[in-house]
Amino acid sequence: AQTVTQSQPEMSVQEAETVTLSCTYDTSESNYYLFWYKQPPSRQMILVIRQEAYKQQNATENRFSVNFQKAAKSFSLKISDSQLGDTAMYFCALWPGTYKYIFGTGTRLKVLA
Amino acid sequence: EAQVTQNPRYLITVTGKKLTVTCSQNMNHEYMSWYRQDPGLGLRQIYYSMNVEVTDKGDVPEGYKVSRKEKRNFPLILESPSPNQTSLYFCASSPTGTVNTEAFFGQGTRLTVV
Numbered sequence A: 001a002q003t004v005t006q007s008q009p010e011m012s013v014q015e016a017e018t019v020t021l022s023c024t025y026d027t028s029e030s031n032y033y034l035f036w037y038k039q040p041p042s043r044q045m046i047l048v049i050r051q052e053a054y055k056q057q058n059a060t061e062n063r064f065s066v067n068f069q070k071a072a073k074s075f076s077l078k079i080s081d082s083q084l085g086d087t088a089m090y091f092c093a094l095w096p097g098t099y100k101y102i103f104g105t106g107t108r109l110k111v112l113a
Numbered sequence B: 001e002a003q004v005t006q007n008p009r010y011l012i013t014v015t016g017k018k019l020t021v022t023c024s025q026n027m028n029h030e031y032m033s034w035y036r037q038d039p040g041l042g043l044r045q046i047y048y049s050m051n052v053e054v055t056d057k058g059d060v061p062e063g064y065k066v067s068r069k070e071k072r073n074f075p076l077i078l079e080s081p082s083p084n085q086t087s088l089y090f091c092a093s094s095p096t097g098t099v100n101t102e103a104f105f106g107q108g109t110r111l112t113v114v
Helices: none
Strands: A003-005 A010-014 A019-021 A024-026 A033-039 A046-052 A064-069 A074-079 A088-095 A107-112 B004-007 B010-013 B019-025 B031-038 B042-051 B054-057 B076-078 B087-094 B109-113
Touching: A003 A088, A010 A019, A019 A107, A024 A074, A033 A064, A033 A074, A046 A064, A046 A074, A074 A088, A088 B042, B004 B087, B010 B019, B019 B031, B019 B087, B019 B109
Parallel strands: A010 A107, B010 B109
Antiparallel strands: A003 A024, A019 A074, A033 A046, A033 A088, A064 A074, A088 A107, B004 B019, B019 B076, B031 B042, B031 B087, B042 B054, B087 B109
16 A cells, blocks of 8 residues: 555644654655645645655755655655745655555644744 | 635534535646645655546545546546545546646645534
């Protein structure tokens, strides 16, 4: 079975601090992709960062970076210098090449002023 | 502007009254899909389409229908809505269904069935 697990339903962080959101996954596919999506109160699903499984280098997008541990099947998201606009629900997602995303249950992040 | 457009954004309906949620993309994407989002469950796939006239069931297809007569449109049909279909629905598209680059999501449709 292909699964994505986000074990932190809610988190909070002080503005300008760093926070890490956890995600573990399971798949038997060898070629897959991992994503973090952000869903602010507007409900729009916004791609934050993308990692291809065959690339060992961790993806980085400005203040957002991932720690991709392929053997451990772990894919955590680090947000540096947190901003109020980072307040949102964050979904970890797996694309195993089978015509669908497998989403985690989400982590609600609140950035405190 | 490249986008996926869903309509309506909000809908309240009564049990049993047929409804359609439209989805249109302007990126010439082959792959389109529908998801529903429920608290504590994340997003789950309802149906997907690999190209025109090619559709298949996702994880939670019961009570839904889809069609793909044109490449740009992928409507979601609820023939006889029930309260357990109250949810937030997303349409998404990608260039293909196999090699994934990024999925583009619509704005979401909040459906309430009373």
